[in-house]
Amino acid sequence: MSCPRIEVDLGKIRSNTQTIAGRLGPRGIGVTGVTKGVCGHPAIAQAMLDGGAAGLADARISNVQRLCSAGMTGPITLIRTPMLSQADQVVQSCETSYNTEILVISALAAAAIRNGSVHGIFLMVEMGDLRDGILPENLEDIAQQVMQMSGVALKGIGANFACLNGLAPTALQMAAFCDIANEIERVCGPFLEIVSGGNSANLPWALGEHATGRVNDLRLGEAILLGVEPVSGDRIEGMYTDAFTLVAEVIETGAKPAPSAIALVEPTLARRRIAQASGVSKRFIVAMGHQDTDILGLSMPVGSTLIGATSDHLVIGTPGTQPTLGSEVRFQMNYNALMHAMAAPDIKVELLGSPPTRPSRHTQGKVEHLALV
Numbered sequence: 391m392s393c394p395r396i397e398v399d400l401g402k403i404r405s406n407t408q409t410i411a412g413r414l415g416p417r418g419i420g421v422t423g424v425t426k427g428v429c430g431h432p433a434i435a436q437a438m439l440d441g442g443a444a445g446l447a448d449a450r451i452s453n454v455q456r457l458c459s460a461g462m463t464g465p466i467t468l469i470r471t472p473m474l475s476q477a478d479q480v481v482q483s484c485e486t487s488y489n490t491e492i493l494v495i496s497a498l499a500a501a502a503i504r505n506g507s508v509h510g511i512f513l514m515v516e517m518g519d520l521r522d523g524i525l526p527e528n529l530e531d532i533a534q535q536v537m538q539m540s541g542v543a544l545k546g547i548g549a550n551f552a553c554l555n556g557l558a559p560t561a562l563q564m565a566a567f568c569d570i571a572n573e574i575e576r577v578c579g580p581f582l583e584i585v586s587g588g589n590s591a592n593l594p595w596a597l598g599e600h601a602t603g604r605v606n607d608l609r610l611g612e613a614i615l616l617g618v619e620p621v622s623g624d625r626i627e628g629m630y631t632d633a634f635t636l637v638a639e640v641i642e643t644g645a646k647p648a649p650s651a652i653a654l655v656e657p658t659l660a661r662r663r664i665a666q667a668s669g670v671s672k673r674f675i676v677a678m679g680h681q682d683t684d685i686l687g688l689s690m691p692v693g694s695t696l697i698g699a700t701s702d703h704l705v706i707g708t709p710g711t712q713p714t715l716g717s718e719v720r721f722q723m724n725y726n727a728l729m730h731a732m733a734a735p736d737i738k739v740e741l742l743g744s745p746p747t748r749p750s751r752h753t754q755g756k757v758e759h760l761a762l763v
């Protein structure tokens with residue numbers, strides 16, 4: 391098998407989706423599976439659908455096109471506001487998109503008319519993350535403009551948290567968002583099919599004690615793929631955190647003299663290089679580097695420490711037995727490392743796991759009480 395490679399356990403992704411969809415379902419919240427972390431990999435997207443995701447979403451049109459050309463059938467939403475230059479591609483490959491600019495929405499409307507279709511619009515509302523979003527005070531006006539435009543149909547509104555500022559939504563913010571949904575309907579009519587509350591960072595709120603109000607959708611990537619809640623980094627109970635494994639090959643095992651005072655080019659690695667001087671007796675190199683993944687997002691094999699990395703080499707220190715030349719070393723990845731590794735041209739993706747099956751009604755309906763551990 392070729393190295394480096396990512397082994398993907400599709401059964402675990404299916405199971406994670408099923409677990410989280412099973413907990414959110416009784417609260418009236420559906421799951422949209424977000425595939426940007428895996429570059430729109432069709433088999434992984436299919437595992438999300440098989441686990442009960444109601445639809446798929448991605449941030450890049452190139453990933454959406456990859457999903458479409460693999461024959462994915464479910465609705466696909468573009469969750470990053472479209473580039474003005476890509477309006478035609480967006481209406482051709484996505485049923486719906488998230489939007490924050492009326493100029494872009496007009497371009498989508500014109501493109502949809504050219505295409506003989508109607509494109510669904512979600513308006514992204516700024517609720518405090520300060521990334522993309524329409525300010526609440528401007529929302530009504532924009533919603534009314536969209537209502538009057540042919541070629542587009544207003545499908546819903548969305549909020550997004552913890553992406554730029556790293557802060558999970560509070561119950562108060564979510565209640566305010568639900569009020570906005572009610573207010574928009576009061577002004578424009580009862581059309582909001584989807585009120586999308588946010589991403590994986592919303593899970594503690596969505597699975598908490600209080601009512602979830604108007605929210606009937608969450609867009610989940612990290613929670614499904616890695617089984618963790620992104621703000622705390624904690625594992626979500628009952629979810630697999632090891633659906634993905636990065637495997638690389640050992641290319642050098644020889645000893646090296648302890649490092650003298652070297653100029654440290656990369657401050658983030660300084661701490662780890664110094665660690666080598668104290669205690670780490672043996673070292674080895676694997677054929678993988680910064681070009682392939684976010685090295686600081688890898689968890690090292692048990693007992694080993696990261697000594698440092700360059701574009702193509704990863705130097706690891708170990709107090710125990712060195713692995714043999716040509717053997718494989720396995721790493722778990724955080725979301726950043728996964729995202730980079732999935733996009734790296736030299737890393738092969740190897741799919742493991744049983745062929746997709748529809749989860750039985752029995753397992754789907756079984757709901758444990760929700761808790762993040």
Ligand SMILES: *Cc1c(COP(=O)(O)O)cnc(C)c1O
Pocket residue numbers: 424426449469470550553588589590591609610611612613620
């Ligand atoms: C990335 C993204 C998501 C998914 O975020 P996760 O933390 O991976 O669940 C949802 N919505 C938008 C707008 C995004 O950009």
